[in-house]
Amino acid sequence: SAPPGVLPRCCRVPLRGGAARPPPGLPLAPCRAFSNNKIQVELDQSSGIATMKFKSPPVNSLSLDFLTEFCISLEKLENDRACRGVIFTSAVPKIFSSGLDIMEMYGKSTEHYAEFWRAVQEMWLRLYGSNMVTVAAVNGSSPAGGCLIALSCDYRIMVENPKFSIGLNEAQLGIVAPFWFKDTFVNTVGHRVAERSLQLGSLHPAPEALKFGLVDELVPEEKLHEKALAVMAQWLALPDHARQLTKSMMRKAVLDRLVAHREEDIQNFISFISKESIQKSLRMYMEMLKKKKS
């Protein structure tokens, strides 16, 4: 069953149409796709492997729209018995995801901040607690929330380009990663590496990310998809039920911690992001980005 999160209001739409399974008597389509604005989803019915490809240029930032689509797409796949595993990757060159969208955190209402943060929580609860096998095929840089998506998968493969980096770099921006980002990080790389990396807000180039255990494997870009499929085949060789219970046993404590403190965590986010000083930092940061572009 799904993790105990509740979809944000925006996500509470009917999730499965009659097309979710081919009507009886018709030949099975080998592949089925649905696309929305920001994420392209393809499910290969023969293998049971879906691909969620982020296509929200310029940097796949995690806006409220993106997160909503992410949650709906993931829930659709989670409820589709034909689907047993998902590969996450990017359709935007050089970037996997740049993390939370700053636009959602600047000059908005308290209600908007609450809705946004609930959607961020929801994304993590659904992904870290997914019953499906989840593989991140990291084909570009992956800071902050982008890194969180990768960390929440069962396995991480990264393109061996040292120009691509990954990490929870919140401290560099003067903000603090939420405790559940931290918990996910510690579960992956251990306490000491996490302590140092989080305090320095480090973005680790791919080879360093491998060394610290932030990713499991590096491959040349042209081999990424093939490798992701091979890893997926290895994980799907296990009986689903035993694998799912084992995954839950490993991740439950950390998932439960957010569930128990969810509203408190939203209030923390709101009071933090509403601060004069933080709003000022964000404005300056956005102006810097604008100048960079032009």
Place this chain on the structure above:
Amino acid sequence: SAPPGVLPRCCRVPLRGGAARPPPGLPLAPCRAFSNNKIQVELDQSSGIATMKFKSPPVNSLSLDFLTEFCISLEKLENDRACRGVIFTSAVPKIFSSGLDIMEMYGKSTEHYAEFWRAVQEMWLRLYGSNMVTVAAVNGSSPAGGCLIALSCDYRIMVENPKFSIGLNEAQLGIVAPFWFKDTFVNTVGHRVAERSLQLGSLHPAPEALKFGLVDELVPEEKLHEKALAVMAQWLALPDHARQLTKSMMRKAVLDRLVAHREEDIQNFISFISKESIQKSLRMYMEMLKKKKS
């Protein structure tokens, strides 16, 4: 003092006869042995090092009889002041222990399942919480419960034969390692390696087991006993009391967790193993093993 477990009914026998120490006036025997059906125990009185050698062919599976003998033997040694350390090894070629005996889990009564599971718990509580120095001399493959025995020792030496493998492979059989198997595993290899290895039900060949920290050292088979004695000498050089308190400080949290949930864990096991589907899997597995043999 011994860990807070209570011996299963079958184990509640008088543990030390008058022969436990040589009568006064007689010269000390340099070595003293007692053997039962399934485990051969030798205690070298001069060094204080005992060896428990598993000799329950074909695969040293952990039957109720084996576990009972294991607990009685360990308690005897624990209560014998002449004994300060135990080496665990196998008298059966190529196998350390194959883990829990499937025959104890198939087609038996609820009472039998309860007694069996209590004995499995007892074995771990006594071994992981032992006051003695415990060294696993892993001279063969060591899946599932066999791996648990090795993980519960203070130090693990494995024969450097890549054909020998070790791991908690329960997921491969469609079952889930109990939470205290998992806790012991995490304490040894960390959260990330445990998460991946448990979900995949990996059996790691000796060189990989060393790399992941599942074992501490590899040696050629002919050096195994010598190495185990050398490691034991290093650990026995420490004052017992300080070493025992330190060991308890490191392991107490995880031991206490099973003690607090022991009956619940037994009930979980019973309801899981009694399922139609699980019984069917076990039957098919046993039939496969039979065919393999013939």
Place this chain on the structure above:
Amino acid sequence: SAPPGVLPRCCRVPLRGGAARPPPGLPLAPCRAFSNNKIQVELDQSSGIATMKFKSPPVNSLSLDFLTEFCISLEKLENDRACRGVIFTSAVPKIFSSGLDIMEMYGKSTEHYAEFWRAVQEMWLRLYGSNMVTVAAVNGSSPAGGCLIALSCDYRIMVENPKFSIGLNEAQLGIVAPFWFKDTFVNTVGHRVAERSLQLGSLHPAPEALKFGLVDELVPEEKLHEKALAVMAQWLALPDHARQLTKSMMRKAVLDRLVAHREEDIQNFISFISKESIQKSLRMYMEMLKKKKS
């Protein structure tokens, strides 16, 4: 804000005189020093980096006087806005610190033991919980309490001399490291390395300390200070507030645990150290040290 510890009675002195900041209108002194008996403190106002140099020959042992001075000096710096980071190093050749002073634990009153242990706790609460960036420049051996000081910093650089060793070797002396020494160790090197190292009371030569993650980096002695400044510059490049909150998030659970059990921990220490057998061990140990000297 400071960690929730309370200074031992001896430390409750006024901490900041009017000289803590230069009076307005006067040129900023580039450097400001205050020295007491056992620790020399220098603050470079331009960089915001202080150095605390232990100069309590022969071995920088952590006496009540040393600990009191340590806590006062650290609090002064913590409250001085001109100071953002502290480097800890030794003015005594070949030794960083030998750990707790045995003289404070032998033949004294219960009140004295209580005051001493409270000061040891205080030192750790203030250092492990410091808001400043803390770097250990380990230029000599660093057993027991000396190792704890290093472990409590944000980063550890050690001179690459294999004759210098570091570790929590309490078990070698027949005593047990307190649980918060253990927690700090586990947070640095992980559970398995800590379990083995604490039980064996290992003192790891510098190269081995690096391998096990006990220190972060080795450098030739003549490069030590330069390297410490470079590391400090890297950590000070981060915005203080976000870095401090992140540090607190990583360390709070372990700090809170001592705070919650502080009086109990003091009573444990008193009843342990007051034992006939422990006092006898300490006397023999001191006599051995005396003979060694002469």
